[in-house]
Amino acid sequence: MLNLKSVLKYLFLFCMGIGILYLAFKDQNLGQIWAEIKNANFLWVALSAISVWIAHVLRALRWRMLFHSINYNVTFWNTYHAVIIGYLANLALPRFGEIGRCSVMLKSEKVPMFASIGTVITERLFDMFMLLLSALLMLIFQYDLVSDFLFNSIYVNIAAKIHSINYLWSIVLIVLILCIILAAIYFIRKALNKKFLRIYVGLKQGFNSYSNLQNKSLFITYTLGIWVFYFSSMYLAFSAIQATSGLGLNVGFTALVFSSFAMVAPVQGGLGVFHWMVAQALVLYAVPFKDGLAYATILHSSQFLLTIILGCLSLLLVFSKRIKTNHI
Template sequence: MTFDLKTALKFIILFLIGIGVLFLAFRGQDLEKIWQEIKTANYCWVIISVIAVLIAHVLRALRWQMLYRSIHYNVSFWHAYHAVMIGYLANLALPRFGEIGRCSVVHKAAKVPMFASIGTVITERLFDVVMLFLTSLAMLIFQYNIVADFLYQAVYLNLAKKLSAVNYWWLVGFSVVIFLFIAIAVYFLRQKFSKKFLRIFVNLRQGFGSYSKLKQKGLFLAYTLGIWFFYLLSMYFAFSSIQATSELHFNAAFTAIVFSGFAMAAPVQGGIGVFHWMVAQSLLLYSISFKDGLAYSTIIHSSQVLLILVLGSLSLFLILTKKETK
């Protein structure tokens, strides 16, 4: 993939935004005390937390493999697993590049058309979005008395203030212009690259239809639930790593996983900064100081990044040194 100056600047700006959020989160905090908590953490629990995340990554590879099999592509578990880990590694450098990166890995290793892979990735990501929505809804229903005030102050009032300043006629006009631009672009692309465009469309449709062709939809859904359950366990196990959060229960981990889910959706490399701020905010709801929340979020984020750096780099090495499938 070729990057021009504009693209490079975009990623640099996104990275700087993440660093800026990280700086704002730690500004005014006692950094020495935070570092002391991190140094004295019980890393046995951190390792257990990392193992839970690794199991979630394995389940993600198994789930993705099922989608390929449903559209008659023979992608092995190891190819799917290596692609997932390399995708996470790529996301640390360039936000959202990992989705394209892991499709490229499968294309190289198993000769699956790129746009068929992209269709399967979008399909599984849609299920993750649904899971994030359902977990958010469950959090609102079962912990409304805890999160209601935060959502009203931090989300509703800010959103209402911004919406009140929006000129809706400008918004409608902008939407119409964007729609016309996309329609014209698609028309000219079809005229100039009709055969290639058709092939891309067919491959994308094949990937999008992968779930509907599954013979074991229940197993696919079980993998999806398992992924989120092990993410939840990783949050919960990490609570025991420092004294300040050791008394927290599953309800706090559930809220933290929802907040972290929205944080990781932000277009920032590895969720840096945004993850720390959001998780620390979620723990404030359970009487954990922002300083202790930052120490906890730093431990869990750093451990997961280290896991990706090690296993992602190993997967990249194995894929690059492996002969291509004929």
């Protein structure tokens, strides 16, 4: 059960996403944006959504490999349903999907919760590596374009904020943070009893899942495949509307990196942040911001709808299987 503090936190994050969405659209011609969306070629939107679905399948196959490496012979379909249900949970509560999919594996495959969490952290580290590698390649091959955006939109704003900070309050804040960290370390060490030892053992087992893999090259292939199909989704969606139909592979790659950083934000489904970041990525290539918003809205909406449909279907199948098992 969520307590009041958690509810308020997630409500705040949702409102923040709505706020960013409002700021992105407030000075735009909504009629023109809606006209572009309404006249979109939805065949390309469907192909884009299929690419995302294939990436989800590859993610399930990759995750299953980690379970097998620590001697849990889980089935593909239970792993797949857990992944999809996790994405569905993320639409309601950011980052809750990781716990949600581990809970599904606990119920369907009897995999201990913290062993599952260890495998999730392991695969997320590979995803983060791929994101940072993609960002580095973007900077190397498109430095002139991206560096201008980073300087004007990010560095200048951060520098202005830093100059406006009262340094006395900064010192007080740093000291307070250090005190909180020291207190946390003290209480964690004090609370290290048998329960925490079991948690540690479970997490360690999950962390060791990659090192125990017999076919690491296949795991890497799945990881690359996931990102290739994410890129494919971005690129195929360009053909959905006239304003983006002529954009090249390099633009798709930049949009992928920007959108991936947007999805890291602790906001339900990247709401608002995704739209702003993708539109900003396209502005670098002389695409008007309103057209970028139309493209981002089509892409985000198609993925949102895909997650709702697949997530509800997976939930239905998992629950129906549990009901049948309980009646046997």
